[in-house]
Amino acid sequence: MLAELEERLDGLEWEQARAAAAEYVGLPGPLPAPALRRAMVEDTYCFVLLAFRGNRSRLRELVEHPGNRPYELPEDSAPETAEAETETEAETETATATAGVANRSTAGLVVEAGKALNRWAAAGFRTVDPETYERRTAACAACPELTEPPVKWVYKVAMAKTGDDRVCGACGCVASRKARLVSEGCPRRDPADPGLTRWGEPFTTV
Structure with missing residues (x-):
């Protein structure tokens, strides 16, 4: 993932990262999970996303691209629920x-x-x-x-x-x-x- 986007997501949880990535490139709602996973792995794809910041029509094409399908997971089609995470103390x-x-x-x-x-x-x-x-x-x-x-x-x-x-x-x-x-x-x-x-x-x- 390119440092430009990586810095925006550092310290965030997954759903927060999806929302922050969408806001940064200029899309409403959270970035589709497969698109964010691909951007994390493919610098070229991430670069193109950033290159079309604010261009919603082109961004929609990118986040709905068939090349994102290998990054889909079963949970992507399930209703999203908020999950609370807490710090856990490790055993000795x-x-x-x-x-x-x-x-x-x-x-x-x-x-x-x-x-x-x-x-x-x-x-x-x-x-x-x-x-x-x-x-x-x-x-x-x-x-x-x-x-x-x-x-x-x-x-x-x-x-x-x-x-x-x-x-x-x-x-x-x-x-x-x-x-x-x-x-x-x-x-x-x-x-x-x-x-x-x-x-x-x-x-x-x-």
């Missing part, structure tokens, strides 16, 4: 991980979310089978780096909602969402077998 064993995630800049989190979304797109938006998902989430649940999320809208961006929004302190991702994606891997080595991740899969760097 995860305090360090929480601090690490909370101190990440929104810009940095956007970059990581964008990279994950690109990898997922390259893999055909495929998800893992139920057995793999259960194995991965069980490993995450037992990991000392699993922690409560900071209040940042970027955590609502790249994947669909799940019941567990706890975050991996190693990478900043929502663990239960990342575990579903065939394109993603655990960033930590298994202490008992450094050749594998804590998910029990070959360790690779992404």
Whole structure:
């Protein structure tokens, strides 16, 4: 995402960011979620949005462009409800991980979310089978780096909602969402077998 828009959204939650982005480019109402997700990942698309600030007809074409469809999520068609988020104190064993995630800049989190979304797109938006998902989430649940999320809208961006929004302190991702994606891997080595991740899969760097 270009710094010009990124600065406008820094510190906002997801719905606030949609409203602020629409206001900034000159559209009424919140910016469609797929358009904002695409702008977060594609600098060229973001640049064009900003280039047509105030030109509602061209902006409408851009936010309704078929190229935005890969960034649609099931929740986009559901009625929107206000969600209250509160800060949660981490447990003693995860305090360090929480601090690490909370101190990440929104810009940095956007970059990581964008990279994950690109990898997922390259893999055909495929998800893992139920057995793999259960194995991965069980490993995450037992990991000392699993922690409560900071209040940042970027955590609502790249994947669909799940019941567990706890975050991996190693990478900043929502663990239960990342575990579903065939394109993603655990960033930590298994202490008992450094050749594998804590998910029990070959360790690779992404």
